[in-house]
Amino acid sequence: METKNRWKSRFRNPVSAFYAISAVGILSFFLISLRYGSAAYTWVIQENNPNIRFSDYFWHLAQTVDRSHLYQNISWDAAGCFPPLAYCMYYLLYKFTRPLDMIPRDLAQTEQIPGAMLIFIYYLLFSSLLLLAAISITGRKSRKRDAVIFSLLMFSAVFFGSAIPSGNSAVLVLSLLLTALHLKDTESAWKRELGLILLAVCVALKLYPAVFGLLYLKEKRYRELLRLMVCSAALLFLPFVFFGGYPGFRHWLLHIMNTMGYSDLYRLQYFRGIFHTILFRFLGRERPLVTMALTLGAAGVLAWNAWRSRNLYRTLFFLITIMCFFPANVYRYTLCYFSIPLIMGLKESGEKRRGWCSWPVMTLYGLLFTIPSWWLLVIPMEKRYPYETLTGVELYLYLIVYALIGVVLVIEWADRLIRTREAHKPWIFAL
Secondary structure (H helix, E strand, O other): OOHHHHHHHHOOOOOOHHHHHHHHHHHHHHHHHHHHOOOHHHHEEEEEEEEHHHHHHHHHHHHHHHHHHHHHOOHHHHHHHOHHHHHHHHHHHHHHHHHOOOOOOHHHHOOOOOHHHHHHHHHHHHHHHHHHHHHHOOOOOOHHHHHHHHHHHHHHHHHHHHHHHHHHOOOHHHHHHHHHHOOOOOOOOOHHHHHHHHHHHHHHOOOHHHHHHHHHHHOOOHHHHHHHHHHHHHHHHHHHHHHHHHHHHHHHHHHHHHHHHOOOOOOOHHHHHHHHHHHHHEEEOOOOOHHHHHHHHHHHHHHHHHHHOOOHHHHHHHHHHHHHHHHOOOOOOHHHHHHHHHHHHHHHHHHHOOOOOHHHHHHHHHHOOOOOOHHHHHOOOOOOOOOOOHHHHHHHHHHHHHHHHHHHHHHHHHHHHHHHOOOOHHHHHHO
């Protein structure tokens, strides 16, 4: 009887929706793969393009050959957006297996260096094990739960179809970011300082984690915020000494600015792209100023809600939404950062996660971190679009994540409205 009641309690728990939906989609995908083989893999992978494999690793590895002129030599602006700390990592990885009898000129030649693929495999293993370790130290200790969460994430379309095959450093940064956010609120002073340093490393690797400075500002931890800013600036700018000095810094800024000129049409992966697409579809022409105003407005609404929210998970969710959707020219792998509040919620006790782990939120999270095999009933596997960044799976994932953003905003506003009424204040105070 006790076992039966325990199982009933589990099925009544909203988090069971995440586990069930995610697992069903992933398992059914591998069953489908038995029938369709590599076509199923091509369907789920980013851009439906198997040739993107490891490109975000070996391409950057190849650029470090001429370290002092790296940013001057990069011809593809989007690839030159990485800060120099990232290239310090790639340069060290390149040095492990650098050939003495040739100079690799491109991605293909770098990939074929003896030992380079093995180093890459261990780089992936290290990043993945670091993520598992970050999950294990977060919240309550449970090896079984840690293994299940880690497995479902790694086999989801976000990781399996983008972050892992592209070789992007998003998994590494996710691991460091999750660890930093856990250490930020520990009682140990040195652990809090370590968390601050790890967050600064994330900022110096990817830039957009800088939005978490708002969390320190909101909690009035001004001294820690100042140390975070100093540490981030040092890790961001000092490595330019090894990568071209001031000329390298100037070219890096040019690469970042030039990405603003890329086409945003049918780019669902960020706010500017979705607003540009909507305006183009309805007005028939581009409206860059309106698009930028809407993008800034969306980021402002999210920042305001992060500032006003009394729920830690929703605060993190809003900041992560800014981090993932405000920058331009991002790809599917950035969705992996949405797993941070999910992991923290799944690992905490019922009281702490109240107001976060609700049925709508957990259901949408299950639909996000899975492989949407059921979507084949809507859009067939062989369907292709004239835009390389738009695929059937991409369309599905971003419909889900935009729905998730909307649901979390509604929950936040409803929570503030209830508290305003309980305090007998006008509803305007809920804004």
